[in-house]
Amino acid sequence: GAVVSQHPSRVICKSGTSVKIECRSLDFQATTMFWYRQFPKQSLMLMATSNEGSKATYEQGVEKDKFLINHASLTLSTLTVTSAHPEDSSFYICSARFIAVEQFFGPGTRLTVL
Amino acid sequence: AQSVTQLDSHVSVSEGTPVLLRCNYSSSYSPSLFWYVQHPNKGLQLLLKYTSAATLVKGINGFEAEFKKSETSFHLTKPSAHMSDAAEYFCVVSGAPGANNLFFGTGTRLTVIP
Numbered sequence: 001g002a003v004v005s006q007h008p009s010r011v012i013c014k015s016g017t018s019v020k021i022e023c024r025s026l027d028f029q030a031t032t033m034f035w036y037r038q039f040p041k042q043s044l045m046l047m048a049t050s051n052e053g054s055k056a057t058y059e060q061g062v063e064k065d066k067f068l069i070n071h072a073s074l075t076l077s078t079l080t081v082t083s084a085h086p087e088d089s090s091f092y093i094c095s096a097r098f099i100a101v102e103q104f105f106g107p108g109t110r111l112t113v114l
Numbered sequence: 115a116q117s118v119t120q121l122d123s124h125v126s127v128s129e130g131t132p133v134l135l136r137c138n139y140s141s142s143y144s145p146s147l148f149w150y151v152q153h154p155n156k157g158l159q160l161l162l163k164y165t166s167a168a169t170l171v172k173g174i175n176g177f178e179a180e181f182k183k184s185e186t187s188f189h190l191t192k193p194s195a196h197m198s199d200a201a202e203y204f205c206v207v208s209g210a211p212g213a214n215n216l217f218f219g220t221g222t223r224l225t226v227i228p
Contacts, residue, residue: 006157032214043204043218044158093157101146101165101208103216107157 002028004096006106013084014114021079021109023094029074030096034103035067038091050077084113116141118207120219128227133192135222137179137205140186146208147188148216149179153201161203164188175199200226 003026013019023033032051036044048069050056056069066088068080077096081088089112095103121136139145146165150158162173169181179190188205205219 004157034214041223043220046215049214091155095158097214101216102148102160102163104160105150105158108155110155 002026002096002098002104004030004094004104004106006092006094006109008109009107010110010112012112012114015085016083019081019084019111021081021092021094021111023077023079023096023106025075025096025104028096028098028104030077030098031074032097033071033077034095034097035069035077035079036093036095038093038108044093047079081111084111086113089113116143116145116207116209116217118205118217118219120203120205120222122222123220124223124225126225126227127195129197130194133177133190133195133199133224135190135203135205135224137188137190137219138186139188139205139207141207143211147179147181148206148208149173149177149188149190150204150206151201152204152221158204161190195224195226197226197228200224 005024007022035047038044047062048056048058050069050071052074058064071077093108095105097103117140119138148163149161161177162171164171164181172178177192203222207217209215
């Protein structure tokens, strides 16, 4: 099946710093990539949807200036958490989609903000 | 509108006994339905999917699910639980045709007792 990677797998940063998370589709070109956030023992919450070369579409309640998404190519999307605070600590998961409705998920990135 | 209800937040079974994880959905369209599994601190892995073909869908690791339109259900089953099946399971329904988004259930944590 299609493979999606994320880097880093975990990151610890100080409050006020920015963190960038990369999401790559390794063996297919993703027309659309998605970013999710998952709190402990909860389901995934869609944060934003991005199409290559266009601005991301953010879900209601997600601050676009706080969570910057760039989808520069058909195989790479990045999520930058700007001026991170402890409440931003979470598990961030990306997914990628080619044509069909099925999404392929990355392994996730654990962000801890001290 | 699309929604998913996973009826049990936690299911506990003994190793070697059958597994039943229940899922009911609501959809204004002919949906695609998925079951994903998530092991601790890992991303989501697709177990199986229904996309309007055969109503009994076989997935990986011995899992299968049956799409029952009359009951709006898509329950996940496995004849014999293995210790490695212990994980979080998510039932997911697709959005409107042409839309990108998926709707996630709240998850069912499966515990397998030796």
